[in-house]
Amino acid sequence: MVVDDGPRVPPGQGPIDATLVPRYAGLPTFARLPQNHGEAADVGILGVPFDAGVSYRPGARFGPAHVRESSRLLRGFNPEQGVEPFSSQRVVDLGDLGVNPFNIDEAIDQIEIGARQAMDRVQYLVTIGGDHTIALPVLRAMHAKHGPIAVVHFDAHLDTWDTYFGQPYTHGTPFLRAAEEGLLANGCNMHVGIRGPLYSSADLPRDRGAGFSLATSLDVDAMGWQGIVEMIQERTSGAPVYCSIDIDVLDPAFAPGTGTPEAGGLTSRELLACIRGLRSVNLVGVDVVEVAPAYDHAQITGVAAAHVIYEAISTWSPTASTT
Amino acid sequence: MVVDDGPRVPPGQGPIDATLVPRYAGLPTFARLPQNHGEAADVGILGVPFDAGVSYRPGARFGPAHVRESSRLLRGFNPEQGVEPFSSQRVVDLGDLGVNPFNIDEAIDQIEIGARQAMDRVQYLVTIGGDHTIALPVLRAMHAKHGPIAVVHFDAHLDTWDTYFGQPYTHGTPFLRAAEEGLLANGCNMHVGIRGPLYSSADLPRDRGAGFSLATSLDVDAMGWQGIVEMIQERTSGAPVYCSIDIDVLDPAFAPGTGTPEAGGLTSRELLACIRGLRSVNLVGVDVVEVAPAYDHAQITGVAAAHVIYEAISTWSPTASTT
Amino acid sequence: MVVDDGPRVPPGQGPIDATLVPRYAGLPTFARLPQNHGEAADVGILGVPFDAGVSYRPGARFGPAHVRESSRLLRGFNPEQGVEPFSSQRVVDLGDLGVNPFNIDEAIDQIEIGARQAMDRVQYLVTIGGDHTIALPVLRAMHAKHGPIAVVHFDAHLDTWDTYFGQPYTHGTPFLRAAEEGLLANGCNMHVGIRGPLYSSADLPRDRGAGFSLATSLDVDAMGWQGIVEMIQERTSGAPVYCSIDIDVLDPAFAPGTGTPEAGGLTSRELLACIRGLRSVNLVGVDVVEVAPAYDHAQITGVAAAHVIYEAISTWSPTASTT
Amino acid sequence: MVVDDGPRVPPGQGPIDATLVPRYAGLPTFARLPQNHGEAADVGILGVPFDAGVSYRPGARFGPAHVRESSRLLRGFNPEQGVEPFSSQRVVDLGDLGVNPFNIDEAIDQIEIGARQAMDRVQYLVTIGGDHTIALPVLRAMHAKHGPIAVVHFDAHLDTWDTYFGQPYTHGTPFLRAAEEGLLANGCNMHVGIRGPLYSSADLPRDRGAGFSLATSLDVDAMGWQGIVEMIQERTSGAPVYCSIDIDVLDPAFAPGTGTPEAGGLTSRELLACIRGLRSVNLVGVDVVEVAPAYDHAQITGVAAAHVIYEAISTWSPTASTT
Amino acid sequence: MVVDDGPRVPPGQGPIDATLVPRYAGLPTFARLPQNHGEAADVGILGVPFDAGVSYRPGARFGPAHVRESSRLLRGFNPEQGVEPFSSQRVVDLGDLGVNPFNIDEAIDQIEIGARQAMDRVQYLVTIGGDHTIALPVLRAMHAKHGPIAVVHFDAHLDTWDTYFGQPYTHGTPFLRAAEEGLLANGCNMHVGIRGPLYSSADLPRDRGAGFSLATSLDVDAMGWQGIVEMIQERTSGAPVYCSIDIDVLDPAFAPGTGTPEAGGLTSRELLACIRGLRSVNLVGVDVVEVAPAYDHAQITGVAAAHVIYEAISTWSPTASTT
Amino acid sequence: MVVDDGPRVPPGQGPIDATLVPRYAGLPTFARLPQNHGEAADVGILGVPFDAGVSYRPGARFGPAHVRESSRLLRGFNPEQGVEPFSSQRVVDLGDLGVNPFNIDEAIDQIEIGARQAMDRVQYLVTIGGDHTIALPVLRAMHAKHGPIAVVHFDAHLDTWDTYFGQPYTHGTPFLRAAEEGLLANGCNMHVGIRGPLYSSADLPRDRGAGFSLATSLDVDAMGWQGIVEMIQERTSGAPVYCSIDIDVLDPAFAPGTGTPEAGGLTSRELLACIRGLRSVNLVGVDVVEVAPAYDHAQITGVAAAHVIYEAISTWSPTASTT
Numbered sequence A, B, C, D, E, F: 001m002v003v004d005d006g007p008r009v010p011p012g013q014g015p016i017d018a019t020l021v022p023r024y025a026g027l028p029t030f031a032r033l034p035q036n037h038g039e040a041a042d043v044g045i046l047g048v049p050f051d052a053g054v055s056y057r058p059g060a061r062f063g064p065a066h067v068r069e070s071s072r073l074l075r076g077f078n079p080e081q082g083v084e085p086f087s088s089q090r091v092v093d094l095g096d097l098g099v100n101p102f103n104i105d106e107a108i109d110q111i112e113i114g115a116r117q118a119m120d121r122v123q124y125l126v127t128i129g130g131d132h133t134i135a136l137p138v139l140r141a142m143h144a145k146h147g148p149i150a151v152v153h154f155d156a157h158l159d160t161w162d163t164y165f166g167q168p169y170t171h172g173t174p175f176l177r178a179a180e181e182g183l184l185a186n187g188c189n190m191h192v193g194i195r196g197p198l199y200s201s202a203d204l205p206r207d208r209g210a211g212f213s214l215a216t217s218l219d220v221d222a223m224g225w226q227g228i229v230e231m232i233q234e235r236t237s238g239a240p241v242y243c244s245i246d247i248d249v250l251d252p253a254f255a256p257g258t259g260t261p262e263a264g265g266l267t268s269r270e271l272l273a274c275i276r277g278l279r280s281v282n283l284v285g286v287d288v289v290e291v292a293p294a295y296d297h298a299q300i301t302g303v304a305a306a307h308v309i310y311e312a313i314s315t316w317s318p319t320a321s322t323t
Helices: A060-069 A104-121 A132-146 A174-180 A203-209 A217-236 A268-280 A300-315 B060-069 B104-121 B132-146 B174-180 B203-209 B217-236 B268-280 B300-315 C060-069 C104-121 C132-146 C174-180 C203-209 C217-236 C268-280 C300-315 D060-069 D104-121 D132-146 D174-180 D203-209 D217-236 D268-280 D300-315 E060-069 E104-121 E132-146 E174-180 E203-209 E217-236 E268-280 E300-315 F060-069 F104-121 F132-146 F174-180 F203-209 F217-236 F268-280 F300-315
Strands: A041-048 A091-096 A122-129 A150-154 A189-194 A212-216 A241-246 A283-289 B041-048 B091-096 B122-129 B150-154 B189-194 B212-216 B241-246 B283-289 C041-048 C091-096 C122-129 C150-154 C189-194 C212-216 C241-246 C283-289 D041-048 D091-096 D122-129 D150-154 D189-194 D212-216 D241-246 D283-289 E041-048 E091-096 E122-129 E150-154 E189-194 E212-216 E241-246 E283-289 F041-048 F091-096 F122-129 F150-154 F189-194 F212-216 F241-246 F283-289
Touching: A041 A060, A041 A104, A041 A300, A060 A122, A060 A283, A060 A300, A060 D060, A104 A122, A104 A132, A122 A132, A122 A300, A132 A174, A132 A241, A132 A283, A150 A174, A150 A217, A150 A268, A189 A217, A203 A212, A212 A217, A217 A268, A217 E268, A241 A268, A268 A300, A268 B217, A283 A300, B041 B060, B041 B104, B060 B122, B060 B283, B060 B300, B060 C060, B104 B122, B104 B132, B122 B132, B122 B300, B132 B174, B132 B241, B132 B283, B150 B174, B150 B217, B150 B268, B189 B217, B203 B212, B212 B217, B217 B268, B241 B268, B268 B300, B268 E217, B283 B300, C041 C060, C041 C104, C041 C300, C060 C122, C060 C283, C060 C300, C104 C122, C104 C132, C122 C132, C122 C300, C132 C174, C132 C241, C132 C283, C150 C174, C150 C217, C150 C268, C189 C217, C203 C212, C212 C217, C217 C268, C217 F268, C241 C268, C268 C300, C268 D217, C283 C300, D041 D060, D041 D104, D060 D122, D060 D283, D060 D300, D104 D122, D104 D132, D122 D132, D122 D300, D132 D174, D132 D241, D132 D283, D150 D174, D150 D217, D150 D268, D189 D217, D203 D212, D212 D217, D217 D268, D241 D268, D268 D300, D268 F217, D283 D300, E041 E060, E041 E104, E041 E300, E060 E122, E060 E283, E060 E300, E060 F060, E104 E122, E104 E132, E122 E132, E122 E300, E132 E174, E132 E241, E132 E283, E150 E174, E150 E217, E150 E268, E189 E217, E203 E212, E212 E217, E217 E268, E241 E268, E268 E300, E283 E300, F041 F060, F041 F104, F041 F300, F060 F122, F060 F283, F060 F300, F104 F122, F104 F132, F122 F132, F122 F300, F132 F174, F132 F241, F132 F283, F150 F174, F150 F217, F150 F268, F189 F217, F203 F212, F212 F217, F217 F268, F241 F268, F268 F300, F283 F300
Parallel strands: A041 A091, A041 A122, A122 A283, A150 A189, A150 A241, A189 A212, A241 A283, B041 B091, B041 B122, B122 B283, B150 B189, B150 B241, B189 B212, B241 B283, C041 C091, C041 C122, C122 C283, C150 C189, C150 C241, C189 C212, C241 C283, D041 D091, D041 D122, D122 D283, D150 D189, D150 D241, D189 D212, D241 D283, E041 E091, E041 E122, E122 E283, E150 E189, E150 E241, E189 E212, E241 E283, F041 F091, F041 F122, F122 F283, F150 F189, F150 F241, F189 F212, F241 F283
Antiparallel strands: none
8 A cells, every 4th residue: 555565566667657646645756767776777867956056046956856746747658759768768766966065076076976876877867956067077977988978058048157256167167167178079069048148248259169059049939949959960960969958948937946047038848849859869868957946836847847857768768659 | 885886887797897996806706797696698607616536736626716816807898809798798607516525426416417507597608617527517518408519628638538546537537438428529529739748658549539639739839829720610610619728738837826737838828819719610618627726826827717718708709890 | 506596595694504515615705704785784894905005015905805715714603702703693795895096085085985884784894904094984984983982903013103205194194193083082092012113212102192002012922912901901991992903913924914014923813812802892893904915825814814803703792602 | 876875874764864965865755764665663654645535725635745845854863852763763754655536435445454554564653644534544543453542633623523515534524433433532532722713502512522622722822831731641641642733733824834724823832842742641643634735835834744743753762861 | 345345346337247246245236237326327227116006916116126136147248139238338227216105196296307317317218117107207208308209018908098096197098198298209109019808999999099009919929029120110210219118018927926917928038039129229218117026936027027128228239249 | 306316314324214215115225224335333234145054945145135125114213122223323234245155165264354344344243144154254253353252042953063064164063163263252152942853962062062051942932031031141241242143043934934944933022022132231243144035935034034133233222212
């Protein structure tokens, strides 16, 4: 009778059956998937509750817990992609990394080690932030496994700034650092959804120097998600792709629960369609960051983030036959 | 001086005059329309505060009260349709059904009886849920009066599942039950706005078996509301149409106050345009369900639901001449 | 089946039976009592949705609707007073006054006329504000019927200031105006719950000049509600008592939904006990004002206000025999 | 590095070390205690996410998840009782029962079976509701193990009503049913915190007939928690005590997140002190029910509920020596 | 060290450097721009905290404070327009007008005087409301300086009604009054974003009589922002343009914090693009009104309003060279 | 007409006159007091927006802005103390310190320097946090000016822990560090309001070792505020007193907007009374910390914090004569 017991959950695979155990019951692993205790799997979901790199509203340390709690409604068949992501492959919840909240440098090392260990177990890694600082150590681990990485970056902001208060490692700087460290594939990186004011006109050339091209929120409006997906295919051109999704790429109406909101953003329908399009690229890892639950309402943001992860996981699943 | 008194409200017809009595004053009947005490009318609005059929977030039992409270701003002339829905026809608030919250089977019987009684008084019936379970008994009453019904169903979810916990009557099953009971017109039913994960790939053939075709949220994006309206016209092909609107057809940004939110949904502008398009079909009844006020904020959801009802009512109104 | 119909509600008396019709169903009259259409009654409850006299947070115009919606849980037997307030006397909901929101002077006249008309129908009048401006016209009507009135005023603030921006009629001035107009019984008026900063040291002598004595929030803490009730009995000494309750007499924890919150206030348990104590005075009228729903959460404030009114109404009910 | 791994958590006992793994990381078991997979333990915490017995605001089905999430701050030493509740005894999180949300009778059976199974594993059982309906099947299981039970019931309401809508098993009736079934120890049962309106004057004799005495919220105010604890000791007089805590015993200021709020309630300081006092009785089981998270804010209610459980668990722990 | 001190802020120009002083620090002037004490400037931002002209939800009196607080994230380079609005021109925060909240007529005079004084100091004036009543006195001041004005009005509502409660000056009437007073340029005025029910079919001819043409929310959907910008250019045809933006032109999803929400509105991306398009007209003044913070959540509305102002200010800035 | 202009504000002293300029107008300096630009004053209020030392919910970096915004209602005469705190002494708002959010050690140095500079200008310093980490550098500055300091610490928690994650400077450790650095007066320090679980039984002896005595929340309940004030007088025995107030000393009902809430806390009436009692000790400085606005509602917490500061400031004001 107790949720965690019994035979009705297939051992180690797939979510709990919601026609027998209500969705609001049991511990909130992602999509009510099995917890992992070291076994190998195809896809692993790892929480990184860290937000000491935030320059404005903090709170993304509660992001993994909130996205998991908001993922209880996810079901096993993805009709838009025509796949069964949880039964055609082994997807597990890796739990959270225990990261030092008081020391950014130590935290970055801990995250890199944790990501490497996780990637030893699983083929594809999805990380739930935490703030955008975490993308750098994860990219280091991705680079160690896959070589130079094509970053497809959904965000309102460039995140290729240099320093704040003399601090080089923050949520506004991971992609400049990654470029400097040689983690990125040449000519293969791009931003999607950029909008809003920058610090100065020098931000754009610095960003281009870091190897990124740009599709703004207005470009998404003009080209449609189909156009964006084509741009991504061309730009990444076969390189291993890491997709980093700052939830503030969505308009504040679709993602109020975030730290540096910018008006004029994407709809969740646009973002989900773009993520589905990653099916056609060589996707090796994904993060969803900057979900700050204290500013969310009725899980608007959490549900969008959970669904984005669901679509990303689905891209790794072979097409099921449907009648 | 007291709102409920006096000659300034035409006896039994039209809302209270807001240039004399402020909109925040007085009891919240729908659109501040007259309460009905048994007289005949053209259109009746009936609350069905019942949510015992809900599988996730409950609270739609407070839906009728919330939608009424959110309808205080509705005014008498609809410029998009060019009609005066409250003066060209007699529209009344029928109050709420008193339904057993502890026994689904008894509740369904009570709702069917209540809907039949209401339909004896009024030509067109609008019901405010309550959860989607209520569509089944209302469809029974519709069928009793009009014969086989073409259902146009706006929702994120199919609602043609079979059982939960062995229970055949829930908010996820009304349209499969309706099909089984022979209430639906052959080949005339469709869903609009479907999106998000299903339980399994078997859900789609079961749904088709129940007689529904499908326009997803992405279809709405691609075809525009004009395309959807054309599809509805073709699909329903003259049959009496019952339009069932689960408010979660809207994106959570536009309808946070609901029980099973799915990212990637319609905008309120799209939904309102589709509902206006029902002017061109043989609409006989409408419901708006799954408004769960505890999750709403600033009546975002309630205002959308009230306006949807307003557009539906307007489709029954003859065009006014405007200069 | 429809709530507003049928024989199960005794004609014109007592709330709807909640074991048959759920409390969340039907229009929110106060305590689900019958609406009044001009018949005589013992107690009448009148909404006065007016807040143009507010100096800080507005929104009390939605107060009557919110307090009514928050009163759905009230039941028929008051064990603390040992009375059945709705069956031992006829209590009705008089609806709301339609008051000009743009012109304070006209609004005050409208309220006075409305209160006089209401008092022609009912023996005891309870008004739901609205801001504290409304106490002045209601006091005029009380004085017209009962002669000089003893005001027992629960509030964080004195409300005997003179003018703001040259305006003599606001929510901070009703009791100075009432004193100037000779509406108050000499030596019989008092404030309870006063706390927090004043404009200047001249405020206290002006207040005394208007005929008020003072029990601060700290006095309530020190003397207990029993001591306060004794003070009220002594101070009012048989005069007809009008009890004016600004909900901000409660601490913001107990009444966040108000316009000028002051820390350090009463608990709801203290306030309810004090109101019960009015059973021993010659109470002729009550108001509850300054409920601003946009700042409330989960009806904390609304439920407190509704219960305060319930206790006041109960003081007019003869003791029932209980076994 | 991953939270769920590694040696720093003692196998099967005590919470995760928060000076090494942040409190916001990892799955929210109660107090971050170990999950149980069938081993024996001293104290077990069992979630019962069920709210189909609710007459007003639903949502307590999310109560177990919310109280666990709100328990992340609990630490290992209880200075008020002078005990270390998690290291002096083995306390485990038993997960949630998977209970049918659509059928009250089946749910009650499932809860009874689940409680019996849980009590086979653990000496003391704490259940987190869910609505108050769940107290009946848990009392059945308690009676099966311990014989007649002395119920100490903290609540705003009596919960000894007979039926709603003809339904005998709801959140307003568990203690009348328990009395009828002979589960209760004669003359040993009491309510604490009762307040607010009843249905009729017949409610009190019916309640006495069910074997309960009464300490109202005003009694708590007058006697202090010390007086209440003495009453409890006298009344229960050595019988095995089951303490059932409806969170609405707290004032809405201290527990907004509940289904049937009543003004005038206890403070959390009073309630916690009363629960500590249960150290002196023969406590065998505890429930905390009616936490409805959709109405909570900033975990005010959740934190109070978690702390109440913490104090209850602590009463079973032998006094530690402190220097 | 103290924010208000020191040399790092250029004297009297540009925002505080956020890489040295965090954005959450310091007093919330608009965009953290310098406060003005009477010096001349190119652009001035003036708060008008007044909402006594509101017919439904009040609270826009807190609008200026909320929009300023929501503007802390604005940065110095606008890539969409390719300009540096704060360094290429002198932009200052003029503070708030102290306006009588109790007397509409006096308030309107005070606002006109204040706007005239402000326009003596600055070339371009941006006002933050406050309710829409304030547009009339600002238009008087605009007319005094520039002659007949072309009004481009973004709103869900026409705001050319005549009176409420006999009151001619309210938030629903400014543009009819402006037309009657001869402030408007013939044939040059238009509404954008209109939608939702009107009072009667007579509203449209009255509006046309006041000199306005109409682009509805559905027109924006059909024509795109490019089409709307072309319409604005044609319609205003070189006349001095005053752009009045009622934030409720946005859908309630994008602007919940407002007083008279209407479903079916613009997205923030559409509105921002339209405002950028004003670069091609002779813009002389802007207002953003009807932001009611008590209904906002996580500054969704405030951030949108602040960004709208930012784009308007940017239209006055010469294009910067970017590489 | 513009708020910041004109003669009606006495130059450099006292709040703006709210009978002429509404309280919601103008920049939110504390209590609408004048901004300071380096002149000497009696009392200075300094914001320290820093929260990188937080172990659970962050967000106190927005504390200074929120407390100032919540202080708009404070008025000039304090009747409880019988003083006019703003006219009998010169009280100024010193603005915020610009502190590095990414580096705790650097931030602590910046705060110490900032506090020293501020204390060069003002006799008494009030700091608004920010998290409790800030108390250490402020205490260093206090010690530099006054010698050994008696700390009176209102909090739910001891804050004398040693390290988290190896980090010695956090919001849980300032008073152990202060003791180690020799900043505290021997035998003169105490905590008030302590409650809830500790890490281990070793916490209490470590705390005593740091020189603190203890009055728990239950002690406040038992002794009343009068007893606590006597304890403080005895304990501090003439030493210069620094009062450090963590807002979580209040119950979560009275202060939801904080980072580590504990049930069972003080009421705001109790806390305010205790602070008033500091009039009888040699108070030299005060901080109010851990206000986390993202978790506040309707400024419940902000208003309490502002009032606490008001009472502290008032203790430095000579008694005014009142008639």
